[in-house]
Amino acid sequence: MAETEIISNSGNNEQFFEGVEKLIEIWFTPAKNADLRKITRQQWDNVLKIVRCEIISFTQSEQVDAYVLSESSMFVSRRRWILKTCGTTTPLRCVRAVLGLARDVAGHARVHNVFYSRREFARPAAQLQPHDNFDSEVKLLDSYFGDGRAYIMGPEKDCWYLYTLLPLEGTVDALEKEHSDASEGRGLTEPDQTIEILMSDLDPAVMDIFTRQYSADAAQATKESGIDKIIPGMVIDDFLFDPCGYSMNGVAKDGCYMTIHITPERSCSYVSFESNVPVSSYNEVIARVLQAFRPAKFVLTVFATPDSPGASAARQLKKFPALGEYSPLESQHCRFSGYELQYGLYCKFPS
Numbered sequence: 130m131a132e133t134e135i136i137s138n139s140g141n142n143e144q145f146f147e148g149v150e151k152l153i154e155i156w157f158t159p160a161k162n163a164d165l166r167k168i169t170r171q172q173w174d175n176v177l178k179i180v181r182c183e184i185i186s187f188t189q190s191e192q193v194d195a196y197v198l199s200e201s202s203m204f205v206s207r208r209r210w211i212l213k214t215c216g217t218t219t220p221l222r223c224v225r226a227v228l229g230l231a232r233d234v235a236g237h238a239r240v241h242n243v244f245y246s247r248r249e250f251a252r253p254a255a256q257l258q259p260h261d262n263f264d265s266e267v268k269l270l271d272s273y274f275g276d277g278r279a280y281i282m283g284p285e286k287d288c289w290y291l292y293t294l295l296p297l298e299g300t301v302d303a304l305e306k307e308h309s310d311a312s313e314g315r316g317l318t319e320p321d322q323t324i325e326i327l328m329s330d331l332d333p334a335v336m337d338i339f340t341r342q343y344s345a346d347a348a349q350a351t352k353e354s355g356i357d358k359i360i361p362g363m364v365i366d367d368f369l370f371d372p373c374g375y376s377m378n379g380v381a382k383d384g385c386y387m388t389i390h391i392t393p394e395r396s397c398s399y400v401s402f403e404s405n406v407p408v409s410s411y412n413e414v415i416a417r418v419l420q421a422f423r424p425a426k427f428v429l430t431v432f433a434t435p436d437s438p439g440a441s442a443a444r445q446l447k448k449f450p451a452l453g454e455y456s457p458l459e460s461q462h463c464r465f466s467g468y469e470l471q472y473g474l475y476c477k478f479p480s
């Protein structure tokens with residue numbers, strides 16, 4: 130597991146923990162009999178050693194294998210791999226190994242799409258290479274994928290970074306991509322949508338729930354915080370760290386997932402929520418998440434293909450609405466070839 134750093138001036142000997150995750154999602158082009166779930170547990174253990182984290186729990190649905198990690202989560206399905214890790218982990222260092230296993234073990238030789246994203250770290254200088262700056266991350270990603278584009282959204286301290294192979298809609302690159310996808314039979318996509326809510330500065334009373342002092346086990350923390358009500362019908366795999374910290378994965382029968390990670394330490398409190406639940410409005414989910422965690426500030430991102438129910442959710446958020454007691458500070462909308470993206474930064478009123 131990655132090391133944590135003692136905060137010298139916290140006064141209560143509290144440790145600093147970088148809750149902000151690096152999130153990489155790779156989609157492979159559909160191929161006959163190819164399935165990333167052919168990669169064995171031992172092989173994943175070896176991959177995660179490179180990242181400096183380990184598997185601590187596992188659950189699955191018919192469509193997805195969900196791993197809780199010492200630093201966040203990993204989801205493996207037929208052609209999509211998601212790795213989300215926090216602390217000082219190094220997820221981009223394992224991508225070459227994953228591409229090799231995908232080709233040699235799973236039968237996936239072709240990458241269809243890549244999304245790498247993260248919020249700005251609380252302490253960027255504490256990160257290990259290449260994660261100590263976005264330029265280095267992009268350089269390494271380009272060495273794997275060759276042809277990516279990098280974006281930075283929002284104001285400096287609260288910005289959100291994205292690297293993807295998707296070109297912006299209407300550009301020459303987008304037209305070229307459509308042509309090459311069509312000629313190589315790669316036009317096959319499926320509806321996809323993802324919401325992330327990346328929250329900081331959370332209500333200390335809520336954060337106390339995610340300590341061993343307060344909750345006897347993860348199940349108690351899940352229930353008491355209302356996490357079990359955010360998206361009903363999920364099979365929940367939760368873990369309460371000692372002395373504090375919490376991670377959960379939820380999987381549903383229809384193949385969708387949710388994942389929540391909590392760093393409750395007062396000086397660096399952080400919570401992330403992510404799901405691909407196929408709804409046409411995120412209003413209820415967002416309201417439940419904010420009610421459960423009561424952050425002072427959060428970054429909201431929604432990715433959706435035009436044929437997914439989430440496309441209308443992304444457009445609703447584009448109108449830049451206040452969300453309950455939260456006012457919008459920044460908003461950006463991007464149309465990629467095949468995806469819409471909405472980024473928003475929100476702050477509790479008055480800011």
Ligand SMILES: C[S@+](CC[C@H](N)C(=O)[O-])C[C@H]1O[C@@H](n2cnc3c(N)ncnc32)[C@H](O)[C@@H]1O
Binds near residue numbers: 149400
């Ligand atoms: C893995 S969790 C969730 C991190 C997540 N990315 C988030 O959103 O905050 C991190 C929390 O668990 C605590 N923790 C306790 N033991 C840990 C361990 N062995 N490895 C990682 N985190 C641990 C950390 O101090 C921190 O509060």
